[in-house]
Amino acid sequence: MTDVIKSEVKKEAYTPREKQDYSHIFIDNRSAFQVGKIRIFDGQLALKNQETGEIDQYTIEDDVKSATWFRASRGYSLRLILNKSNEIKTYIGFSKSDFEKIKEYFPELSRVEYGTDRKSTRLNSSHA
Numbered sequence: 001m002t003d004v005i006k007s008e009v010k011k012e013a014y015t016p017r018e019k020q021d022y023s024h025i026f027i028d029n030r031s032a033f034q035v036g037k038i039r040i041f042d043g044q045l046a047l048k049n050q051e052t053g054e055i056d057q058y059t060i061e062d063d064v065k066s067a068t069w070f071r072a073s074r075g076y077s078l079r080l081i082l083n084k085s086n087e088i089k090t091y092i093g094f095s096k097s098d099f100e101k102i103k104e105y106f107p108e109l110s111r112v113e114y115g116t117d118r119k120s121t122r123l124n125s126s127h128a
Contacts, residue, residue, distance in 0.1 A: 020101055026074060028090035038091060040105050045080075047091070056089075058082070060105055069099055070112040078102060 019041040026033045027049060036049045045064075046057040058064060058080070065086070068079045076094040081087070094102070103109045 018101075018104075020105075022094060022098070024093060026092040028077075028092060033092070036091075040102065043105070045105070064106070067106040067109045068112055069102070069109055 022038040025038050027036050034051050036047050039046045043060050048055050065081045065083045072092045074092050077092045080089045
């Protein structure tokens with residue numbers, strides 16, 4: 001009975017949605033930022049790196065383990081953790097209003113809110 005419920009949920013995840021295009025998105029590639037374009041469509045996420053011309057494409061249902069939305073220095077960020085490699089992909093430069101549109105494709109998208117009262121951690125260099 002549980003298998004039937006799971007398959008119904010998966011079918012619902014594949015319902016056609018409006019195609020979404022985002023240009024001038026920064027790709028965090030080991031702290032070296034590159035500019036690209038993202039398209040989300042039919043359960044897929046595709047990214048074209050404008051500098052290298054490379055295209056990465058992921059099936060959201062199969063390839064993405066988790067997705068997180070958070071505030072960054074250049075707007076808002078979408079961070080994906082991939083299933084097979086546990087690789088982290090971070091895309092920066094979304095607007096606040098993009099959250100609701102992107103959430104359609106990532107139903108379990110978690111939103112991380114950082115308060116202004118975060119405390120910094122300082123290392124104590126004195127010896128005991």
